[in-house]
Amino acid sequence: MLRVAWPLVLIQLLQVMYNVADTFWLGRLSADAVGALSLAFPIVFLFISVGAGFTAAGAILVAQHTGAGGDRQAGRVAGTTLGFVMLVSLVIAAVGYVAVEPMLALLPADVATARDIVPLAAEYMRVFFLATPFLFGFYVFVSLMRGYGDTRGPLRVMVISVALNVVLDPILIFGFGPINGSGIEGAAWATLVSRAVATVVGWYVIFGTSAGPDVRPPDLVPDLDIVRDVVTLGVPSALEQSGVSLAFVVLTGMVASFPPAIVAAYGLGNRLISLVFLPALGLSQATNTVVGQNLGAERADRAWRAVRAALTVVVAVMIPVSLFAAAFPEAIVTVFLPPDAPDAGQTIEYATVYLRTAAVMFAFTGVFEVGRGAFRGAGRTKTALVFSLIALWGVRVPATYVLVFEQGWGTTGIWWAVVFGDVVGAVVVLAWLLRGTWTSAVVETGEPSHADD
Template sequence: MGIRSRIDALFKGPEEFDLTSGGIGKPLFYLSMPIVVTNLFQTAYNLADTFWLGQYSTDALAAISFAFPMVFLLISLGMGISVAGSVLVAQYTGAGKSREAEYAASQTMTFAAVASLALGAVGYRFVGEFLGIMGASTSVLPLASGYMEIISLGLVFMFGFAVFVALMRGYGDTVTPMLVMFGSVVLNVALDPFLIFGWGPFPALGIEGAAIATVFSRALALAVGLAVMFRGTRGVRIRLADMTPDLDYLRRLARIGFPATVEGTGRALSMNLLLFIVALFPDPVVAAYGIGTRVFSVVFLPAIAVARGVETMTGQNVGAGEPDRAERAADLAAATLFGLLSVVGLLVFLVPEPIVSAFVGADQAAADRVVAVGSRFLRIAALTFGFIGITRAYTGSFRGAGKTLTAAAISVVTLGVVRFPIAWVAAGRIGETGIWLSFAVSNVVGAAIAYAWYRRGTWRTGDLTGSGVDGAIASPESTDD
């Protein structure tokens, strides 16, 4: 059996299942599994970058640690456009309006390019100031600045690829982005040592080599993604004639996407704000916090993937006039994720020490302290992992229905009104344990808010397909390229 046949046997594309009729479990599974794999590829890329830069120098490793929050922030500022495009494509696809879906995808790609170029220019101009505020040392600042300047210049490729993934997901195709991501990650990992250390004919570029490898691999992935969408043989099609900027459509994208930008930026800022509290404690506590958040990022991959699947299923079913089916999908996802993540949380609760120890070097003087503190962090948060699944499932459904403001409000309340204040007050009274408790409390409260808000049923009014954009779209015959 060939590689392609094996992939087809494991994953199914949208042509093999219907998101708006029939069973719910299998379509949601086939939609979500490629997203899990795609996220794992992204994690593998991050680990490879960290490994090679760690071999290069300690300062380079510290520099990329400072650069990551800035990359996350820039991507978060622009993510609203991709969310809006994905929601519109999903709802139009569910409503059977393929031309409107194509127009939405084309306009999204245009404005994503404009936004990413603007954000890249801002990032390039203020990279030094941002890293200085974050506390980068004099030895690390030049390295982190050099890395971020290259990333900022190539942000259009990184963000463009993320938009391609979002638009294809809105259509219901998560397999094609997975395959393109795989090729991009393999290329990135292969290029890293050549450009960092100067293997073969390449000069030794250090941390800037890692940045070039990232930008180049994402640029090639975007080129492949654009070729796929222009051809229109897989997923949603984009047309050159539909890419002329439509300011009325921009306002529509902004209305849907701005709350998603607030949500993503809020998550990025909340992690950075918590760092200010954590930084008041000794280095072992800071290290334990870093290890704990890395563990969470891996544990919650299924929740993020299923939430994206629920977003697409909700969008297509709301567009098809099947809100009851969308609700059943969200409920199934919430129950499944609660059970799965609760089991994982129980395992983490029982044996946190080996997990933390895997991230601690044997020669580190404070290793025992880091393991003790990190294990306490994981134990306190682990038994609430299941509630994260509930929150993710219902906020994903809100986004799919176009209620991005609701999803953003839940995120802001959970992180800004519950987690941060509890961490700030409790840390002053009971030490670092107060920070760990803020995670557990906010996880439970966030799930309760998401569930209660979803049961109000206001998301059912989120059909975006009857807005009269048809007049702005030329007939298919006039736009064939």
């Protein structure tokens, strides 16, 4: 499991580096630019989450067919998932591009936030939606390779893409030589180019090498039976991720009613917390793969061992990280938003308090992520959906409203509602894991290897 997990942790680190690089350079542009990212990202993620659920379904089916020995069927599943997700991505790109202004207009923004931050968010989002097909092209490549058990190939491709993004960000944001800087829009263009390169290289790996599942060009033509399986498993995953992202849109709407410094601090804090969660996300995805393959091979005992090992490791890793973040929050924040940046003073102060408060939940978040990874690997995507909705819609969203607007806690209510959601989520996920009702496969097992060749 750890052999599968460590490249996934690095992939997640590199994935976050796209956002961190944007935050790092835009923090040197202005605090308003950082605030614009905090408004734009939840809305963009709402659209992305629809297709991401289907990539997750493809990974589950590839993992279980691989474990059961159905290599050729795993290739067919991968091909159908690839073709289907790309069609979905084109629709999402078109709808998202034309809906940028109407979506931002729905946010109950503070007057200064509406004047200084919302227009910047619109600039970023329009270009980002153009990049959506390339974003999905790479996501589905990583998911299918992960389901097959190959995580090192996607890691190599990710290194190329992130390196390109890190180089392009300052050039396109501030300008260099004959290239004029485009500000926040330049960060989005850097993402588009780097994602396009990653997609091209990733598809070459699938179709031009022997790595990963045995996908052949005819497999891209949708097989209706496979599409049905992908949709059956993918819709709950899509609903889970859409529910998560919609909750973040609602939360962002509440935060947008505050002045720009608080909006920027909320976005910066979330970016930093996403860095902290990398080990948990990597272990969650590794658990997904190992559970899926072992249940496909009818080894429920080994799937259980993987889950217990992942829970132990994630808690052991997250506790020291939590202590470090609680001890040095301001030093961490100022790496990404220098004190001499325009309007940075209050933003740094609020983000420091947010990070110190959030450190309380890090180990709980690790348990929550690993548990949901186990449910997805077993094909229990509806179970993962329910627990995500409990943590966000059952706890975090109402807690934010009550603490901030009813109890008058102000920004303190925003930070503590984040903690309450993940703590409750971890407790209910762990209780359900211990019931042990998830340990069976969703595909027919005992398939002969290469039976269809």
